[in-house]
Amino acid sequence: TGRVLLRFAPSARDVRVPPGVSVFDAASWNGIAIDSTCGGHGTCRKCKVQLTSGSAPVTSHDRRTFTESEIEDGWRLACLVKATTDLAVDVPPLVTRPKAATVGVGRQVILRPSVQKRYLELEEPTLSDQRTDLQRVLDAIDDLELTPDLHVLRRLPKVLRDNDFKVTAVVIDESLVDVEGGDTTTRRYGIAYDLGTTTVVATLLDLSTGTPVSVASMLNKQQPFGADVITRISATMMDPDTLPRLRDLAQATLAELAADVCAEGEVDLHEVLEVAVAGNATMTALLLGVDPEPLGVAPFIQSTASWPTVSASEVGLELHPAAQVVVFPALGAYVGGDIVAGMLACGMDRDKRTRLFIDVGTNCEIVLSDGDTIVSTAAPAGPAFEGGAIRCGMRAADGAIEVVKLVAEPQEDQAAVTLGVIGDTEPRGLCGSGLVDAVAELARVGLLDDTGRFVPDDVAAERFPALADRLAKIGEERVFVLHRHTPDDEVASTVYLSQRDVRELQFAKGAIATGWALLLEELGLEESDVQQVLLAGSFGSYLSPASAVRIGLVPKLPVLRIVSAGNVAGEGAKMALLSSRERAGAEALLEEVQYVELSDRADFNDRFVEKLGFPG
Numbered sequence: 001t002g003r004v005l006l007r008f009a010p011s012a013r014d015v016r017v018p019p020g021v022s023v024f025d026a027a028s029w030n031g032i033a034i035d036s037t038c039g040g041h042g043t044c045r046k047c048k049v050q051l052t053s054g055s056a057p058v059t060s061h062d063r064r065t066f067t068e069s070e071i072e073d074g075w076r077l078a079c080l081v082k083a084t085t086d087l088a089v090d091v092p093p094l095v096t097r098p099k100a101a102t103v104g105v106g107r108q109v110i111l112r113p114s115v116q117k118r119y120l121e122l123e124e125p126t127l128s129d130q131r132t133d134l135q136r137v138l139d140a141i142d143d144l145e146l147t148p149d150l151h152v153l154r155r156l157p158k159v160l161r162d163n164d165f166k167v168t169a170v171v172i173d174e175s176l177v178d179v180e181g182g183d184t185t186t187r188r189y190g191i192a193y194d195l196g197t198t199t200v201v202a203t204l205l206d207l208s209t210g211t212p213v214s215v216a217s218m219l220n221k222q223q224p225f226g227a228d229v230i231t232r233i234s235a236t237m238m239d240p241d242t243l244p245r246l247r248d249l250a251q252a253t254l255a256e257l258a259a260d261v262c263a264e265g266e267v268d269l270h271e272v273l274e275v276a277v278a279g280n281a282t283m284t285a286l287l288l289g290v291d292p293e294p295l296g297v298a299p300f301i302q303s304t305a306s307w308p309t310v311s312a313s314e315v316g317l318e319l320h321p322a323a324q325v326v327v328f329p330a331l332g333a334y335v336g337g338d339i340v341a342g343m344l345a346c347g348m349d350r351d352k353r354t355r356l357f358i359d360v361g362t363n364c365e366i367v368l369s370d371g372d373t374i375v376s377t378a379a380p381a382g383p384a385f386e387g388g389a390i391r392c393g394m395r396a397a398d399g400a401i402e403v404v405k406l407v408a409e410p411q412e413d414q415a416a417v418t419l420g421v422i423g424d425t426e427p428r429g430l431c432g433s434g435l436v437d438a439v440a441e442l443a444r445v446g447l448l449d450d451t452g453r454f455v456p457d458d459v460a461a462e463r464f465p466a467l468a469d470r471l472a473k474i475g476e477e478r479v480f481v482l483h484r485h486t487p488d489d490e491v492a493s494t495v496y497l498s499q500r501d502v503r504e505l506q507f508a509k510g511a512i513a514t515g516w517a518l519l520l521e522e523l524g525l526e527e528s529d530v531q532q533v534l535l536a537g538s539f540g541s542y543l544s545p546a547s548a549v550r551i552g553l554v555p556k557l558p559v560l561r562i563v564s565a566g567n568v569a570g571e572g573a574k575m576a577l578l579s580s581r582e583r584a585g586a587e588a589l590l591e592e593v594q595y596v597e598l599s600d601r602a603d604f605n606d607r608f609v610e611k612l613g614f615p616g
């Protein structure tokens, strides 16, 4: 494989990374702390390590930091060593242990935000010390090579003198962006956005501790323009005024959420210094006002994979004047920044196990890693999981059946059908996880055969007397009644699952299963080789692992290997704020992950047909 092996001592950790990654980043990504105050920018000269096997070129910074004999002995600055061959790296004990936070799926993130604050007690100028105000500040921060912005220079003379030269310098990456009177080092905030097609979630993060302060979510204000990305792209194609309107609506959504999380967290909007946004390729393009049309038509081309850092005001956010927005890069038109953020949160590139990541939705993104190689694809699953095209389908809202349990031969005082309903109210319909559960349970007890057809009435009556009275017909179509509002409801006004609904789900899961089956084939693996399946996304996280296995949505594996990963896009966005090194990790994923296009594969249809049934 293309990866290089780094062997860290004394932690005795083996880490495999793509060639070209810095030793500092490789360590950071794997929770191994190396001393640093500049966060890997090559200016603090604190990230000293010793290479005990393998070698690396000597930089001018190394020459300024180490003696000739130390260099001979393999001492280097870790952030300047690009690993191109296998290396053994000795990490000296830390002077100060950096803070870490647990984010995503058990990821330990060492806090290295690009937003830093430094409290300074400066000497006041005298006739014998006529250094400029700026120089006085820069001299006190000698581990960073900072450039000021105009905003600072405008404020500097007054803030210094009003506060007896006791000030806090605010730094983003390598820019000095503000000076504040007194010690404000504990007030450092960022907002992480999960910009979904349906729902947008914002988390206000305390960057000095890594902890979330407040969370808010709301429907994307673009909703009236269509439920999915394709309808929104079409809307922009039909009317040239739509793109700016959709951009404004996305921006208004972010602004309203920023106001909400700041109000709840008792943080001033001006204290927010950085924002990260993880969204699919279409949502990202619309937020930034970039024409999404090429994303929606073959050959599905993005305007760019990586975005420049933009200022918060460019996306309609009134935060600190220097606040910047980090936009997640995307692998392709249908494997967007939300998935890159999800991969980061799950550590898809930092785990030796064979793992399968599935974000279940209208467009289903699938990523497979065998610990060395990572492949990904997108499968068009259609709207079934969101309740679309399902007769009694609905979104996961109050009244939606989300859990279904069937008992073929109930004991006394045991119900044959048990339903879990969102909001504990009268059932009104069936959401995605309820649909998967219903079909899986009917298949498990034997009311649906392996091809997905309801068994004949007489067979049902004989084998499942307790459930058979729920089998009915609407016209010629067979249905299974899940809930009657009154005992003598017409079948059509009950909450039911129809034969056609079962078919819709089979098509959706067939597309997904074909996706992962082809990825497994790509890496020469069998289903049983998969050590962990991560179900992600607003739908996938709520799915019952047992039901997902039963209908063949995921490989046939023990249920303990199937994990609900939660809102991983939002977690990835948090990680980008907590560590500039993680952000570099997201960019590195673009190089590493191979995208496999399904739609031009000759064997797609045959495989799809094979995957329609239930795996018995």
Ligand code: FES
Pocket: 024, 035, 036, 037, 038, 039, 040, 041, 042, 043, 044, 045, 046, 047, 077, 078, 079, 080
């Ligand atoms: Fe600061 Fe390497 S991390 S110089």
